[in-house]
Amino acid sequence: MNVTAYTLAGTVTSALVGGSLGLLGAAVLPVHGGRAGAIALLVLALLAAARDSGLVALPLPQVGRQTDGRWAKTLELRPAAVLWGLDIGLVFTTWLNLSGAWVLAALAFLTGNPTFGVALFVAYWLGRALSVWIGPLLVDSATETSRLLATLFDQRRLFRFAHVAGLACTVLVFASWIVTGTTS
Numbered sequence: 572m573n574v575t576a577y578t579l580a581g582t583v584t585s586a587l588v589g590g591s592l593g594l595l596g597a598a599v600l601p602v603h604g605g606r607a608g609a610i611a612l613l614v615l616a617l618l619a620a621a622r623d624s625g626l627v628a629l630p631l632p633q634v635g636r637q638t639d640g641r642w643a644k645t646l647e648l649r650p651a652a653v654l655w656g657l658d659i660g661l662v663f664t665t666w667l668n669l670s671g672a673w674v675l676a677a678l679a680f681l682t683g684n685p686t687f688g689v690a691l692f693v694a695y696w697l698g699r700a701l702s703v704w705i706g707p708l709l710v711d712s713a714t715e716t717s718r719l720l721a722t723l724f725d726q727r728r729l730f731r732f733a734h735v736a737g738l739a740c741t742v743l744v745f746a747s748w749i750v751t752g753t754t755s
Contacts, residue, residue: 577652578700581660582693588662589692592676593685603683606749613745615677619670620738623731633667660696669734674741 596603622629638658642651658664662672675695679688710719723730 573648573652574703576649577656580653580656581696584657584660585692585696586689589679589688590685592679593688596680597683600683608681609745609748616674616738616741619674620735623669624735631667631670634664638665
């Protein structure tokens with residue numbers, strides 16, 4: 572039940588972030604999408620892939636703070652799970668290790684479509700929250716959590732590779748939009 576509360580809370584704030592980016596784009600951009608938008612997204616996705624693969628050293632714009640661990644120690648489990656979900660679901664209020672979220676933010680903004688922004692960020696959040704649902708299936712007992720976390724940490728290069736592969740696919744999509752002219 573706490574995992575559900577965490578997931579639902581993060582869904583709410585991720586939807587707010589995505590919708591707000593789409594709404595902001597609708598309010599400030601004279602034209603949404605189009606070739607210029609696709610080129611901007613292509614450049615951003617290329618930079619993100621180069622950064623995350625280690626080819627270029629680019630700082631990642633971020634708040635650089637951790638979700639408050641005291642919540643888990645001072646609150647009941649459900650309220651702590653809700654607060655963690657609300658906080659992490661905001662995407663940009665805690666540490667970011669990979670830059671793909673910025674590509675999604677640019678996409679939501681440049682489309683100027685709040686509904687699309689909501690869908691995009693809710694999908695992103697559900698992908699992040701999936702680890703909380705799958706984690707318990709990978710261990711026999713809660714006492715093995717530290718071993719699971721150590722194993723995941725040891726496999727971080729694999730996760731980074733998967734992220735860069737996703738960004739490469741994103742680059743291909745944006746490039747195809749530019750070439751085929753399907754952005755207008």
